[in-house]
Amino acid sequence: MFRLFLRSVVTLIGSALIGSLVVFLLLRLLSGDVATIILGKGATPEALAALRDELGLNRSWPQQYFDWLFGLVRGDLGKSYAAQYDIFHEIWSRLGLTFSLSVGTLLFSAIVALAAGIYSALHVRDWRGGLIDVIAQLGLAIPTFWAALLLIGLVSVRLGWLPAGGYVPWSEDPVGAIRSLVLPILALSIPMISLLARYVRSSMLEVTNEDYIRTAMAKGYTRPRAVVVHGTRNASIQLLTVATLQFGTLIAGTVVIENIFALPGLGKMLIEAVGNREAVVVQSLVFVVMLMILVLNFIMDISYGLLDPRIRHSSAGGAHG
């Protein structure tokens, strides 16, 4: 268990470093000059030089890189050029919303996928299972933003049940906050549930062939009940693993969804920054988002170790007969 913890920490730190390097290098290698990105092609040489001084772009690349990383820890990431907001502060204040949106989607999707997967596994041979399979295939192919548009069109415009955008802060009106998150979470969940449900189904089907199902039947369960009672635990753990791998894609979807629903999270901030060619903002923001993904992966890795007793108690056990 400790080994798992150690390995997860190393993965977290290692991936974070490599990822930050990729972001850092991409910006510089692709454009050649960060100052030009920000000011645009028409800028005067004097303006460019001034900006370079201000942003410290004249330092060597390794120097810039390390200073940036330290800035992250210190809480100083500089200011946005166009809007002059403090980057660190802005990120920090928006973090909560993006986080709740993605984690909320993850939890919701996991629960629904578990139910749907178990149901379709129990009915794998008849039309009910087949129908769920088809729905899942379609769900996988639906782009999140299209699902969002369809939901808005139907639920907000046609039926008027839920708002089409905007966010009411939790502190002001919890119910309003929840209402503004329903459609976004739903839109994000559709492809997620489709993907996860298929995994749940196949792990339930695998469980059917295990010997301990036979034992459960011998104890007094019918086969379907035995699979549900004993297989669900197994399937949930596998579900967790798969869900973590999808977190990156989920965050990507969150960025788009925040824009559609005008939710003031990190995603919206990112798109605005990209639109304004704010290289400095983008660099830090993407890194923070990436860090979020990695931290969540880390938490999931550890949870997996805690949930699977074979890993949790990895000693060999007693040796008497």
Next chain:
Amino acid sequence: MASETAGASMAGDIRSPSLRQRLSRLPLSFLVGAFLVALFVVVGFVSLFWTPYPEGALSVANRLKAPLTDGYMFGTDRMGRDVLSQVMAGARNSLFVSVISTLIALVPGVLLGLAAASARGLPQILLSRVADVGVALPGVLVALVVATAIGAGNLASIIAIVVWFVPLVARVTIGPARQILAREFVEASYSYGRGRWFVLFRHVLPNIGPLIIVQGSVMFASAILIEASLSYLGVGAQRPTPSWGRLLNEALPLIDKAPSLMIFPGAAIMISVLGFNLLGDGLRTMLDPQQQSGSARIA
């Protein structure tokens, strides 16, 4: 005479199976997938030469027509441009971006995977880490960074997708490559004094080839989705380059006046992604029937 008719009927029996029989043996997912993919490719190709109306043609008088009115099968948008033509052209763009990015990413991805599978010690750890990092950097994020650096457009999409795909291909390659490397005939090959890369290309690659093809199909689907997302955000293809994602973006403000505008591009995305997913599933079934858990039954 009896013998003649007997001979004739025998000849009839050994005729090769009809096309219909051969088709029915293929898995359904493959057939449907192949059909949808073919549809996508054909439409994209055709749009190079012909669309019902010229792609970018504005016609303010004909703006916001509903579908199936006045000869506009899918209706028109805010500026009177024919939606059907734009959807067809969008297929072409998606095709272009996905093919290029997938092909570019395959080679370094496979090489990286092979290297990581056959390395030992520190290089192996490093390479595996690089392959894993892809999990944390989704295509859309990378695309945003790239777009910041070089500006929006198809090039940004392509670079982003390639950066996302290379570690993905590597990750998929490592497992099976390792399995094959552990087999005896590979050991024998090493003992003949063959170098590592000879073994990798001669023995490992042909064996994992089919797997890569299956993965390629799924990657196409991803690429289409990512390209659409990027164009939606305004980071991908810009006007006049056609793009499904951007069409959806333009449909949002008009969602109450012209709801049909969001249906067609979105459906087009869904159909092509579905096609590639099904094709990949079908290929997987055909290549490795053992993987199907079809024989298991709970109730």
Next chain:
Amino acid sequence: MLEIRNLKVEIGGREIVMIDALDLDAGERLGLVGESGSGKTMSAMSAVGLQPQGARVTGSVKLGGRELIGLSDGQLAQLRGAEVGVVFQDPLRSLNPLMRVGSQVAEPLRLHAGLSKSAAMERAVALLEEVRLPDPQGLARRYPHQLSGGQRQRVLIAMAIACSPKLLIADEPTTALDVTVQKDILELLLRLSRERGMALLFVSHNLGVIRAVSEKVAVLYGGHLMEIGPVDEVLRHPGHRYTEALVGANPGRSRVADLPSQQGQHLTTIEGAVPAAGRFPSGCRFRNRCAFSLPGCAGDIPQTRLASGHIFRCLNPAIEGGADVAAG
């Protein structure tokens, strides 16, 4: 208490098992012996509804007078655990790796006796003690992978007897265990059967193990009953030629090797191989591999019944028929 008549199990149209008559009295211990593929496991499992998916089971299996064939899945499930317990071969794979051992033992109690979680747990710990597991309280909280093979098998046994069933079916329970541990498990089964008056249907390919545990033995070949009778008599003076060959190939302990027919002989093997299902000859299933077969073996063979309850169907048996030879 257990009456099996014409139990037939078919898979894909092929007959796998056909047991014409098998009886077990209350508290009696019967060993079902045969080579791998003889259908012994299939018969035992099919009798209580644990046959493989897609298998067709016909005939009559009466437990305490109640007909089991034809009952619904739910009804059979009700019976299992409560009236019949089953212990399987591979203790590690037969236990849910993600559930604590105590909870797994408590399960049948909650299912059939309707006990609350805590009451069931208490009973479970008592059961673990009854199967002579050390530190039952602590062990109940552990997971299967933390136990040794022998401990796991005891847990399986505890699970099977939890609701005091009238019949315990044990399918090769010691095959996957160390030799030193086997003896302990067999003694445990014997003791439980005696103390609880529980009938035992013990399935094995190992004659020595069968000998140690059973009072009666039934020999299976190709899904058919070859011979049945008191264990000492059948193994020392086998009637059916197959049993004789089987015993010759498994001298095991010295007493069995004292067979008059085996004196001074080396270990024998049975020529040929067990045919695949559906490819057995007519009449006596064993006749194509039998050194003593007669032309008449291809047809129906009458039963030879001895006073002791020793029954077999063989036209050229290793021993003479006794006083009561019944036809048909």
